[in-house]
Amino acid sequence: MRILVISDLHANYTALEAVLEHAGTVDETWCLGDMVGYGPDPNAVVELVRDIPNLTCLLGNHDVALIGKIPFETFNTDARRTLEYHERVLTADNMDFLRSLPSNVKVRGEATIVHGSPRDSVWEYILNTLSARLNFDHFTTPWCFVGHSHLQCMFQLDERTDRVSLRQMRVGEPINLEPRLIANPGSVGQPRDRDPRAAYAIYDSSARTWEPRRVAYNVAEVQQRIREVGLPEKHAMRLAEGW
Numbered sequence: 222m223r224i225l226v227i228s229d230l231h232a233n234y235t236a237l238e239a240v241l242e243h244a245g246t247v248d249e250t251w252c253l254g255d256m257v258g259y260g261p262d263p264n265a266v267v268e269l270v271r272d273i274p275n276l277t278c279l280l281g282n283h284d285v286a287l288i289g290k291i292p293f294e295t296f297n298t299d300a301r302r303t304l305e306y307h308e309r310v311l312t313a314d315n316m317d318f319l320r321s322l323p324s325n326v327k328v329r330g331e332a333t334i335v336h337g338s339p340r341d342s343v344w345e346y347i348l349n350t351l352s353a354r355l356n357f358d359h360f361t362t363p364w365c366f367v368g369h370s371h372l373q374c375m376f377q378l379d380e381r382t383d384r385v386s387l388r389q390m391r392v393g394e395p396i397n398l399e400p401r402l403i404a405n406p407g408s409v410g411q412p413r414d415r416d417p418r419a420a421y422a423i424y425d426s427s428a429r430t431w432e433p434r435r436v437a438y439n440v441a442e443v444q445q446r447i448r449e450v451g452l453p454e455k456h457a458m459r460l461a462e463g464w
């Protein structure tokens with residue numbers, strides 16, 4: 222089965238559209254959360270996600286805040302300003318869709334999927350080999366797919382030596398999956414690994430491969446919409462450089 226894995230869409234419709242087109246035909250789509258926050262198009266993004274067939278969708282921290290389960294004060298000023306805007310403009314239907322989604326860890330075949338980390342599904346960032354090592358004790362499947370950090374990366378645990386290493390990956394080259402791994406498809410709507418192209422991954426559950434992918438999209442168009450609706454300039458600037 223060919224599965225599209227996306228995360229951290231962050232109300233960036235142009236990036237999401239580019240990813241769905243670039244991914245081609247898939248059997249399933251797994252969305253690891255954060256459809257809202259930062260970007261200018263919360264309704265368009267939620268509506269596009271709702272229409273994806275065979276979808277498994279989890280909530281991220283921004284989504285959970287928007288449906289009222291985390292206070293906005295937990296976020297920095299710029300992120301909070303955007304959430305306040307999203308709260309104003311999101312339609313009741315789209316809000317209901319978000320409310321219908323889970324924010325906890327899910328298991329799908331050999332994969333555990335979650336927004337943050339298996340030990341803290343909404344908030345923890347897996348940014349380094351130490352946090353990755355600690356999290357390997359919190360899931361039992363051969364691999365776990367996470368979002369939240371906006372970094373396209375993969376951590377491998379060598380069970381013999383108990384050491385975790387960062388696995389080298391090349392965009393467009395499928396990696397053979399072997400136990401045990403934590404992989405992040407990167408962010409569709411706000412990449413933070415200095416590559417401004419939208420990030421995602423294709424997981425082939427039968428071939429047991431993971432292919433990190435990137436696709437360029439019209440960043441200027443999104444920046445213009447961010448400015449038009451009066452969201453923080455920082456959210457526009459960072460898209461051009463991927464931070």
Ligand code: ZN
Nearest residue numbers: 229255281369
């Ligand atoms: Zn995010």
